Amino acid sequence: MSVIAYVETWEGKFKKTSFETAAYAAHVAREMATDAVAVVINATDDPSQLGNYGISKVYSASDAGDFNNYTWANTIVAAAKESDANGIVISGTFGGKMIAGVTAVAFDGALVSNISEKPSSVSPMVVRRSAFSSKGFVDYEVKSDRFILSIIPNGIGVPQPESNAAEVVSIDAVTGDSPSVEVKEVDRVKGQIPLPEAELVVSAGRGLKDPGNWNLIEDLADALGASTACSKPVSDMGWRPHSEHVGQTGIAINPNLYIAIGISGAIQHLAGVSASNKIVVINSDPEAPFFKAADYGIVGDAFEVVPKLTEAVKTLKANQ
Amino acid sequence: MKVLVCISHVPDTTAKINFTSDHKEFDKNGVSFVINPYDEFGLTRAVWLQEKHGASVTVVNVGTAETEPTLRKALAIGANDAIRINAEPTDGFFVAKQIAHIVKENGYDIVIAGRESIDYNGSQVPGMLAAMLKWPFVNACVGLEVQDEKAEVIREIDGGKEKSVVSLPAVIAGQKGLVEEKDLKIPNMRGIMQARTKPLNVVEPVDSDVKTAAVHYEKPAPKGDCKMIDAENVAELVDLLHNEAKVI
Ligand SMILES: Cc1cc2nc3c(=O)[nH]c(=O)nc-3n(C[C@H](O)[C@H](O)[C@H](O)COP(=O)(O)OP(=O)(O)OC[C@H]3O[C@@H](n4cnc5c(N)ncnc54)[C@H](O)[C@@H]3O)c2cc1C
Ligand SMILES: Nc1ncnc2c1ncn2[C@@H]1O[C@H](COP(=O)(O)O)[C@@H](O)[C@H]1O
Numbered sequence: 001m002s003v004i005a006y007v008e009t010w011e012g013k014f015k016k017t018s019f020e021t022a023a024y025a026a027h028v029a030r031e032m033a034t035d036a037v038a039v040v041i042n043a044t045d046d047p048s049q050l051g052n053y054g055i056s057k058v059y060s061a062s063d064a065g066d067f068n069n070y071t072w073a074n075t076i077v078a079a080a081k082e083s084d085a086n087g088i089v090i091s092g093t094f095g096g097k098m099i100a101g102v103t104a105v106a107f108d109g110a111l112v113s114n115i116s117e118k119p120s121s122v123s124p125m126v127v128r129r130s131a132f133s134s135k136g137f138v139d140y141e142v143k144s145d146r147f148i149l150s151i152i153p154n155g156i157g158v159p160q161p162e163s164n165a166a167e168v169v170s171i172d173a174v175t176g177d178s179p180s181v182e183v184k185e186v187d188r189v190k191g192q193i194p195l196p197e198a199e200l201v202v203s204a205g206r207g208l209k210d211p212g213n214w215n216l217i218e219d220l221a222d223a224l225g226a227s228t229a230c231s232k233p234v235s236d237m238g239w240r241p242h243s244e245h246v247g248q249t250g251i252a253i254n255p256n257l258y259i260a261i262g263i264s265g266a267i268q269h270l271a272g273v274s275a276s277n278k279i280v281v282i283n284s285d286p287e288a289p290f291f292k293a294a295d296y297g298i299v300g301d302a303f304e305v306v307p308k309l310t311e312a313v314k315t316l317k318a319n320q
Numbered sequence: 321m322k323v324l325v326c327i328s329h330v331p332d333t334t335a336k337i338n339f340t341s342d343h344k345e346f347d348k349n350g351v352s353f354v355i356n357p358y359d360e361f362g363l364t365r366a367v368w369l370q371e372k373h374g375a376s377v378t379v380v381n382v383g384t385a386e387t388e389p390t391l392r393k394a395l396a397i398g399a400n401d402a403i404r405i406n407a408e409p410t411d412g413f414f415v416a417k418q419i420a421h422i423v424k425e426n427g428y429d430i431v432i433a434g435r436e437s438i439d440y441n442g443s444q445v446p447g448m449l450a451a452m453l454k455w456p457f458v459n460a461c462v463g464l465e466v467q468d469e470k471a472e473v474i475r476e477i478d479g480g481k482e483k484s485v486v487s488l489p490a491v492i493a494g495q496k497g498l499v500e501e502k503d504l505k506i507p508n509m510r511g512i513m514q515a516r517t518k519p520l521n522v523v524e525p526v527d528s529d530v531k532t533a534a535v536h537y538e539k540p541a542p543k544g545d546c547k548m549i550d551a552e553n554v555a556e557l558v559d560l561l562h563n564e565a566k567v568i
Binding site for chain 2: 010067069070073092093094095097098099100101102104105106109110111112113114126130131132133134135136137138139140141142143144177179180181182183184185186187188189192193194196197200224236242243245248249252256257267268271274277278280281291292293294295296297298299300301304305308309312313315316
């Protein structure tokens with residue numbers, strides 16, 4: 001028996017969500033009194049470092065070619081069989097969501113997705129997931145011998161690393177049975193941490209009045225080392241790219257800090273951000289509904305408050 | 321060309337969500353239901369394929385009789401016919417299995433679903449459906465052009481976009497970008513009248529094993545009070561974020 005983590009890499013490298021997935025699998029394995037192993041595909045970073053997060057053995061396939069969800073899923077399931085796993089843990093990133101369903105069918109296991117906490121029981125497996133766009137939680141019980149747990153990226157966090165090296169075993173990617181997908185072009189935004197992984201997010205809405213005013217937002221984000229986001233009308237009007245749109249119909253995020261500037265706090269917006277650890281709202285209208293969902297609030301004009309805030313952050317950073 | 325659009329019947333985006341007092345169920349009282357917003361983009365994209373390429377568009381839902389108004393709305397938007405698989409949609413696997421059966425029976429060139437249902441946010445059905453059919457799968461699709469036996473697609477990836485070509489038949493899980501918001505079709509009077517007489521076929525589900533069960537529902541803990549800081553004193557906010565919240 002074992003629990004296997006599919007540990008994603010981006011352009012070969014591990015990120016925070018990679019370690020989060022490894023650590024989650026290690027936790028589940030400990031609870032089940034079994035081993036945690038991992039599978040990595042096309043990793044250039046050294047897989048043995050997953051030992052720091054409780055993984056004893058890593059199956060590494062390095063010849064998988066362009067991303068193909070079937071190749072990935074079949075390789076994960078092959079590694080799961082090899083290690084006699086009864087559970088697979090993956091991260092609910094865009095990449096994870098491409099493979100979760102296919103992996104579940106190939107593994108013939110029960111898939112629980114959007115998981116926000118560690119299991120409350122492992123026998124039977126009962127695990128809490130977020131639902132109704134963060135307006136509720138549902139505990140699921142797994143009714144099958146095998147399970148696939150897909151965790152919310154950045155939701156559960158990464159424990160302090162230990163210093164253990166995992167054994168690394170090379171395996172072949174399973175390319176045979178995959179319907180053809182010909183990748184033409186990959187276009188990755190440079191320089192900014194993808195939103196679902198960002199710890200700190202500065203977001204702005206229609207209150208900013210004009211796309212030309214976004215330098216205010218970018219300056220604050222730069223000072224904090226934060227990623228930028230926006231409300232739906234802002235992306236609808238083309239002021240900001242669609243990939244920055246957060247909310248019920250955009251991306252759901254759960255950063256450590258979410259700063260909302262000139263955003264009213266409509267229920268559909270809150271649906272995508274209310275899982276954030278701390279929320280700061282800056283709005284000129286004291287009645288803006290967002291204040292009800294905030295931890296800290298400033299009633300004021302963004303054009304005056306934000307530059308001052310940026311300066312204050314710079315002062316803090318300079319003294320650190 | 322035959323297009324199947326999967327329609328999930330979900331609480332309106334403004335709905336307040338409540339659970340029954342025993343925490344065993346989602347309380348539907350007073351909640352109005354709509355076509356899942358992600359599926360609306362797919363439906364409009366499918367109707368364009370109908371208008372430009374003469375495709376036939378079928379909509380499918382796994383649900384009880386209460387979802388029929390949602391399917392009628394999809395017919396009013398322009399689908400040719402509808403199928404309701406008469407069962408409570410208990411989990412993603414169950415739904416995928418039911419739709420896979422319909423696809424195998426009727427044969428389609430493309431299945432368009434949504435990236436996720438806004439009720440259970442599972443992002444499960446389309447990928448499982450593709451796997452059951454062994455068809456290519458494109459998640460978070462923001463661009464779709466169909467040509468002959470192929471589709472050129474753009475999908476969101478972590479921190480960017482990827483353009484690729486997949487062979488048809490395929491399963492597409494879409495969102496805004498398949499069409500733009502302003503282009504979403506809304507039912508007009510003529511559409512609503514026609515929808516009344518379009519076929520809505522009810523079929524019984526096939527057997528499926530139970531993989532998961534929802535056992536307990538709970539609302540998030542209420543937020544504490546918001547601490548207000550004077551606009552003239554932003555340094556205090558930075559101090560609180562650093563020393564109290566410890567987030568910067
Ligand atoms: C089906 C559906 C899905 C939706 N999905 C989403 C979604 O995913 N994400 C999303 O964001 N929205 C979504 N919406 C839209 C949502 O209902 C709101 O319309 C939207 O969030 C409002 O955006 P906003 O707060 O930027 O703009 P507004 O509501 O116009 O608010 C602007 C705010 O800026 C403040 N302001 C103005 N001037 C200043 C100033 N100088 N300084 C400080 N503050 C100022 C105002 O007081 C106001 O509160 C959806 C709607 C529907 C119907
Ligand atoms: N009960 C259902 N009937 C028909 N299609 C569904 C149903 N549930 C989900 N889908 C489709 O699958 C997509 C993703 O849903 P989910 O996997 O539940 O997040 C939805 O956008 C729909 O297109």
